[in-house]
Amino acid sequence: MTGTETVLAIEDLTVDLPLSGGGRFRALDRVNLQVRRGEILGLVGESGSGKSMLSLAVLGLTGIAGERITGRIALLGEDVLGLSPSAWRRLRGSAVGMVFQDPMTGLNPVRSIGSLLVESVRRHQRLDRATSKTVALDALRSVGIPSPEARMKAYPHQLSGGLRQRVMIALALINRPSVIIADEPTTALDATIQAQILDLLRARLADRAGGILITHDLGVAAEVCQRLAVIYQGTIVEQGQTAEVLAWPYHPYTQGLLDAAPRFDRPRGRLVPIPGQPPQPGDRREGCPFRSRCAHADEACAALPVLAEVAPDHLARCWHPLRAATSPFEDAV
Amino acid sequence: MNRLKAIGRILGRRLGELLILLFAITTLLFFLLRLSGDPAAVLAGEQAAPEQVAAIRALYGLDAPLPVQYFRHLRNVLFLDFGQSLHAGRPAIDMVTERLGSTLMLGLFALTLTAVLAIPIGAWLGARPDARSRRVGNAAIFILQGLPGYIVGLLLIELLAVQFRLLPSIGNRGALSWVLPTLTLASFLVPKLARVVAANVTEAMREDFIRTARANGATTAEAVLRHALPNALLGATALISTQFAFLLSGAVITEWIFAWPGFGQLLIQSLQRLDFPVVQAAVFVTAGLVFAVNAGTDVLFRLIDPRLRNQRA
Structure with missing residues (x-):
């Protein structure tokens, strides 16, 4: 393609x-x-x-x-x-969106996942808060994060490395660069998670x-x-x-x-x-x-x-x- | 919900610690004051006849055996009864609480002014670690921090109260009286806090998550205010809480300069007059308040930093 x-x-x-x-x-x-x-x-x-x-x-x-x-x-x-x-x-x-190497330090520890995503959506698209939230949820879903509603309220330290890298990818993709x-x-990341993340990147x-x-x-x-x-x-x-x-x-x-x-x-x-x-x-x-x-x-x-x-x-x-x-x-x- | 539960847990645990602390303080003070001499003899004065001393001893219950006195004292303290002021003849605890309001308010004003000034100044300086404005700002902070509070207080009195007669400089008479003491205390605190905030913001700006924010299109202002500053506020909160403890007990010099009818002044006067009940009440109340501020800071920490929220207090 x-x-x-x-x-x-x-x-x-x-x-x-x-x-x-x-x-x-x-x-x-x-x-x-x-x-x-x-x-x-x-x-x-x-x-x-x-x-x-x-x-x-x-x-x-x-x-x-x-x-x-x-x-x-x-x-x-x-x-x-x-x-x-x-x-x-x-x-x-x-x-242009960027996915950095280290998802452990690349996400702000005092900001919830949802707030980071919504901030980025609202910066680039003229959307109200509720719509931005829907966009953020979709972004989390599209990178294969289970129960995205709960993850929106989560903080980076509550997620595993693989999930954090998925969040980073969602953040990089959210405004469709x-x-x-x-x-x-x-x-x-661990070797097994590596393959998942690469598949995800390739698909997205x-x-x-x-x-x-x-x-x-x-x-x-x-x-x-x-x-x-x-x-x-x-x-x-x-x-x-x-x-x-x-x-x-x-x-x-x-x-x-x-x-x-x-x-x-x-x-x-x-x-x-x-x-x-x-x-x-x-x-x-x-x-x-x-x-x-x-x-x-x-x-x-x-x-x-x-x-x-x-x-x-x-x-x-x-x-x-x-x-x-x-x-x-x-x-x- | 998560937040409220965590906060409730901290406060419950802290309350237990507070009771232990107050018991220890009361016990320590009781025996220390007894060690320092016979209160009855001090009260009666140097020229007193032995009968006068004995009368006073009986009046204050000082003739009972020491353990009896101690437990009597403990029971009284439980009802916040520290006895009568030896000097004023009024309940000691009343004298303390009367003064507490104006000191607390003064401290609160000074801290609010400090936070309002120092956090933006610190964030602004911290976001420019290499620029000349940062060096100028650091030099200014360094000089201000080197000035003792009483010098600033005296300068303010000379300038605003004596030369231009704009503001009152003595006592607490109306809203304007608060201005100079508040400024004096803030002049001491602003450089301290600004420096901590600046250092923390500078450090946070080097973190990977700032690069992530910028890669998502954050402006410098957004990166500082929405990403670096929340991380920097942890250190600032710690400093503010220790400074509040300082303001409660250590604003003595400022209160003295402005003849401020506050807590620090009362404590110094009571010590000079050997007015033990007032000293005991004052120390007891100070300990309780400092402790309350520390517990409040713990709660604030958890509000700011989600990583601490699920940890045990």
């Missing part, structure tokens, strides 16, 4: 943050991403790769003094970076919205996302259809992530960690960001590779891709 309408387009998004010792740290470097309606894009990377920074940038909630954000973030075709703060604020919760960003929505997003699922877990991405973008040190290093990227990775970093993850479809072997450490903010960074940890690196890698199409709808940013690129024009010749 993937539509063709692009609900979120990120073009050349670059975020520079000031470092305490002076100088700047490039948290995101010319990132390009598109999310179409009904599609979930997986954004995969390790801690500090800039994946959470990206979600906060789309929401306009980076909130770091002295930051510099350039590029274009188009929500339903409208460039939010050019909007006034209050116009951008009105899109938060209505055009076109874009949902879920930042590690299942990391803080297929309806009408496009989504970005941020995760470090390739298994989660494989299960939920149609397309995948692998991010390393603020740079997209590989992007394409999920199945294809995971089956035929071109970038050594993607291959490294696959080797480091446990698999059940192969004879048990040793997990291979990626050698070395990601660079620290403030390290001199030129060329390919992965070259200090890459077995294939040579002099060519001192220059940043372009994100080139290595196969139809499959991009990789590497001078030495793991397999030969198939030219999109090959068949036509």
